[in-house]
Amino acid sequence: WxxxxxxxxxxxxxxxxxxxxxxxxxxxxxxxxxxxxxxxxxxxxxxxxxxxxxxxxxxxxxxxxxxxxxxxxxxxxxxxxxxxxxxxxxxxxxxxxxxxxxxxxxxxxxxxxxxxxxxxxxxFPERFSTGDHVRWDADRRALVAQREARFDAIVLDARPAGRVDPAQAAGALTEAVRELGLEALPWTPGLRQWQARVQSLRAWMPELDLPDRSDAALLATLDQWLRPAFTGKTRLDALDEATLGEALKSGLDWSLRQRIDTLAPTRIAVPSGLERPIDYGLEHDGSPRAPVLAVKLQELFGLGDTPRIADGRVPLTLHLLSPGGKPLQVTQDLRSFWANTYAEVRKEMKGRYPRHPWPDDPWSATATHRAKPRGT
Structure with a gap:
């Protein structure tokens, strides 16, 4: 000009x-x-x-x-x-x-x-505004409440505000998780196992129509499942394991939660009379890994077939352990192990663990988690 x-x-x-x-x-x-x-x-x-x-x-x-x-x-x-x-x-x-x-x-x-x-x-008078805003301060890892004069997204002036509005606090904490990632939440191994169980059942039994609980889906829907859990909270660490668990399960009614527990149980009874945990996991692409049951070999005597879950559709991967807890064999075909491999394992292990039973016939032997009494 x-x-x-x-x-x-x-x-x-x-x-x-x-x-x-x-x-x-x-x-x-x-x-x-x-x-x-x-x-x-x-x-x-x-x-x-x-x-x-x-x-x-x-x-x-x-x-x-x-x-x-x-x-x-x-x-x-x-x-x-x-x-x-x-x-x-x-x-x-x-x-x-x-x-x-x-x-x-x-x-x-x-x-x-x-x-x-x-x-x-x-x-543009309508684009000028003054109001209280709550945001996440990453350096202080805390919420900051300010009274801000704005023009659209431009902050013209900011001064400390008084009490933090609960709804704004919940929104700011949700945005903090969006920025920091899901690892900022109080995950426990149990909650990660629950996530893996749900994602696995989605692949194994699509007819259940389970909601997507992958990390990507959770991040994309934070406002729906996580924001309500932050109601009344002003700090990230105020969210505990129980509240996070309920938030993850929101949208699943009681009957569907029961179905998950039945079809993808956390533990399973073995012939020794004890219950042993099942370990679930997901690959990098989100597909389910084969569920693993790690159990001492002596606890499975008398069991012919590999245990299955998901209404019989998915065999467990058995990590058969020595009495000392060391892996002896990994298999999804227990019957074949007894018939073809057990004799060789028995020959090698009997001298190393003489106080534990190594019967000639594992099919009819009594399962146990104990060593033999001394002198027997």
Missing amino acids: RALAAFRNGRVAGDAHRGGLATIDAAARQWRRRVREDASAPAELDAHVLGDLLIHAFPDRIGFRHATDPLRYALSNGRTARLFDDSSLRGEPWIVASELRFEARDGLILRGAPVDEAALRQA
Whole structure:
């Protein structure tokens, strides 16, 4: 605009293009005729007139100067942008960027104009607001409540607020988890096992129509399942294991929870009379790993077939252990192990663990988790 005004007054700056300015001036005359504007182009304009017009063309690129960096601006769309070091806009309180190059961090303002705040308030009064806002401070790992004056996403002024609004606190804590990731929650091995059991059943028995509880699905639906759990809380560590567990299970009625426990049990009874845990897991792609039952070999005497879960569809992977808890064999075919491999294992282990039973016929032997009494 300055170059054009100078051109109309018979002057051309050294870095301006005379032919380009002439083309712009001719186009301006045509537009004045089309809109029936009889007045000639003004020789000069108030510094804010151009910006006060451009805010209507680029309302998402209105910028407010950073408090400590005169080259950096917060934009109304929530992003930030920088001026060139030698920009004539340097230090202007308000600007509008008519040409902007978006980059990974700050955008780069290629062309813009200053804006008068009074004109901005007159044009967009509804976009100015004052209210209490709660946000997560990552450095302090705590909520910060502030009374903020804003223009869209731009914070113009912030002062400490009083009591934290519970609804805002729950939303801010949820956003903190979105930023930090699910590992910020109080996961326990038991809760991870529950997640793996549900995801496994989704693959093994799709007819159950279980909800997706993968990490990706949980992150995408935080507002539905996690936000209610933060009601009344102002700290991340106020969420305990029990509350997280109930939040994860929200949306599953009592009968469906019972079905999960029945079809993918956490423990299973073995012939020794004890219950042993089943270990579930997920691959990197979210598919279920084969469930594992680690149990001492002597506890399975008399059992012919591999135990199964999920209504008989999924065999357990047996980690058969020595009396000392060392793995002897991994199999999903217990019958084949007794018939083809047990004799060799018995021969090797009998001398190492003489106080434990190693019968010739494991099919008819009594299962036990104990050693033989001394002297027998």
